[in-house]
Amino acid sequence: MTVLRSTLDTAGAAFAANRDAVLAALRDLDDDHARAVAGGGEKAVARHRARGKLTARERVELLVDPDSPFLELSPLAAWGTEFAVGASVVTGVGVVEDVECVVVAHDPTVRGGASNPWTLKKTLRAMQVARENRLPLITLVESGGADLPTQKDIFIPGGQLFRDLTRLSAAGIPTIAIVFGNSTAGGAYVPGTSDHVVMVDGGAKVFLGGPPLVRMATGEVSDEESLGGAAMHGRVSGLADHVAVDEVDALRIGRRVVARLNWRKRGPAPAAVVPPRYAEDDLLGVVGPDLSQPFDPREVLARVVDDSDVDEVKPRYGPSLVTAWARIHGHPVGVLANAQGVLFSAEAQKATQFIQLANAADTPLLFLHNTTGYMVGKEYEQGGIIKHGAMMINAVSNSRVPHLSVLLGASYGAGHYGMCGRAYDPRFLFAWPTAKSAVMGPAQLAGVLSIVARASAESRGTPFDEDGDAAMRAAVEAQIEAESMPRFLSGRVYDDGIIDPRDTRTVLGLCLSAIASGEVAGTGAGHGTPAYGVFRP
Template sequence: MTTETTEAPVELTRREAMLAKLESLHEEQAKAVEAGGKYIERHRQRGKLTAHERIELLVDEGSAFLELMPLAGWGSDFAVGASMITGIGVVSGVECMIVANDPTVKGGALNPWSLKKSMRASDIAEQNHLPTINLTESGGADLPTQKEIFIPGGRGFRNITRASARKQPTVSVVFGNSTAGGAYVPGMSDYVIMVKEGAKVFLAGPPLVKMATGEETDDESLGGAEMHSRISGLSDYLAADEHDAIRQARRVVARLNWRKKGDPPAPTYAEPDLDADELLDLIPTDLKEPFDPREAILRIVDGTSPGPGGNEVPFDEFKPLYGSALCVGWARLHGREIGILANARGVLMSEEAQKAAQFIQLANQKDTPLLFLHNTTGYMVGKEYEQNGIIKHGAMMINAVSNSQVPHLTVIMGASYGAGNYGMNGRAYDPRFLFTWPSAKSSVMGPAQLAGVLEIVARESAEKKGEVFDAEGFKGIKEMVEAQIEEQSLPYVLSGMVYDDGVIDPRDTRTVLGICLSVIDNQPIEGAMNFGVFRL
């Protein structure tokens, strides 16, 4: 009797690997939702809604809430999520930045990662001209880390007032504590709603007032919602309870007279020609193995739709025979025109860099947003490439990326190493939004390459000193360094440090990018008129 065995198809192996990564991702995201532990039930027993429940009631029924930076603080001493929820939701038909303290995690106290997360949320709101809704219940700064929070934290108050000057209002809904520096959040907001017998807004609580001035007082007379609604005037609306506060917040937003200033998308468009579920089959388990990004593009962008104004082809590739390691072209996504740059093979050479620079200029010429899809090991090295001008050509591409004024979106699908991360519009180049897939890796170079470079340097150093290089002894160091770099390049680490706006399921890419493009349309798109000097 013989047993017949067949090797699993490549696609099945890739799918299983991606599904395992997604299962791990869901587990990490669940840690943020459950970060309050036993305090969640205690919070509910007090008749309070959780931060997630408040958001769910605030956004329009049936609409999506795009949570941003849910893994902030991952790998640190603080809870995953950094005691705060941030994201974009539609409230009374208006896209808003929503920032909610999670009072079940250390009373919603702000730590260094929540500060970084809130500053990023503020930047997104400014760049995309979004109103902001603060769902406030926080004990203020995490005092043991105050030295990391106090000075930079002042920018938060500045940002609220500058947003108001740009006619970009902030609505604060105060459910509980908003003390000390946190009192200035409602104090500087355009609209303030306070929950009766819940909100407490004061610069110093009763114990500190007694210690500082000797005055005896209580929470309500010092900073309660009724006092601020009837006497100080800090509160604009007094809510009977949390549900009423959320209802009033929706009413405030409905009366903002908010209008998008960008061009509307095409009224109709086709869904992708290929199945988005097959994105799970795309990414190799070994990122050194290339894959065709067109397979991803055709599962993300609008499909073929013949007729006037339709897509004759989903992806209209530009310069397809030149610099073929970089695939660039035009497409539509949810009816919006975009330009796409995607790494077809990991390395970027002079041809790819020059092609990218030209394409970026063209996108700016016709005011079209750009989408960067990463899978790059960086720019090519070696004598031949240096002599052919790889530095100046790479600089040309980075120049174009740096000075481009159209909105940029970035998705890191696979590798994103070295200066390739910069040329492909990594975090340092201020994309409007940046997301990673669970398969992503990003660092100065691949772990094996970095460890190998250290070995070469150590070997040359020993030879210069006339010593014998201990290759066997260095093997342990090399393995340790390689493991360390591998760990530091993983998406959870980068997401925990707020170097992306979230790790997403590849199948959700089209929806996530569609929300981002809709948000970008809050104001007109105007491409750059000038670029820096290109070294030709």
């Protein structure tokens, strides 16, 4: 056994201060999540229920297996924008008839479920999760289509939604549409391009053009039921495979459709699960709001991995990066965790080799971020930091095993890339509430701009405005600080959600289980041509 021995001082002042700061951040997040859960507000929800309808979250709750977890994705999408927090759609991974599925549920209490640019981005991200992890996709449909004032940002990229639905089907990944209300205009192609369609009698309306548009275009006078009602689609057009008597019945039928898929996982079955030896509650005090203060990522691993048991690789070489083998909820993982923030040449080379080893062993990789980036300076440039960092980025980019990323602390500069940030398509990416990510820290970025401006003034022979420089630095620092916070990034769907540190093990276990729906394979023998490009020596 190689059980980690924790040295975390849970009775110390630093731990208490970190814990208080994280709990305060979580309270702020609770308010933001409450806004997402509220949908269109009390009046809109009351009107919706008065029509005998369930809310989007009630539909999800009845769809998934009782007492099963639902891993909600991108709950703060559109935060900080003109649109409602949550982007008028609920997405996530849930268990339906013992099958992990991606669920997309339109929220009709927010502008009739109309799609704005963030709705589209959030939905496409959910569909990417379904495609990459081989998870059936269930769409709970009730949407007025595109939010017309923003059509310029939706119409052209929005076509990808229907393309991706058909590609899921072509890949053998089932797509199911359960239609509760309007699914009009382009929205009609959601059920139209899905494998299985359930429609609610008297509620579902699916048509390319409603009565007013039909009358304007053709002069024909028609009603909604004859144009696109469930009864018509069940008897005449054949679009509906199943017609439900009400919403609850529609969800029951949807569950039966999943039960008949004969779905089997292709990934390895997990080993026996052994809980960590240290309390997950301690994770609240490991990382504080001052990200310049280092922490030992082994203290995180001791509270996340099975039996707190890890096997470190190269523990004495490149000590600013921990590389280790472990299990989480029985699933094997290779861990890359930043220890002291900066990545040197040794850490980059160590990471490159470890990623190759994980691919040879068909083992998913978990990246735990706390990096300020690759080291700069004459000594390090001459020592080859660029080519060594490029080796790490090459390895991450072309690795074929599934990747998971969690932003624990800082995630700045090219270090964010080397540690498999969003642009490198990890299967899932989450952030802790005090994490930050940007091109560099706020003070560093403002300082760089100040140095450049001072040099420019000197080259022109003009006086340097010290007061203006101080004001500029303060403004830039405030801007970058705000834009590097997890809520800002989560609002733009740059992560899959901000999680309570205490939930890290549970969230990663759910992700690893979902990943195992598909094959888990690297670049080793038996998997075709090696995926890597040229490594510069």
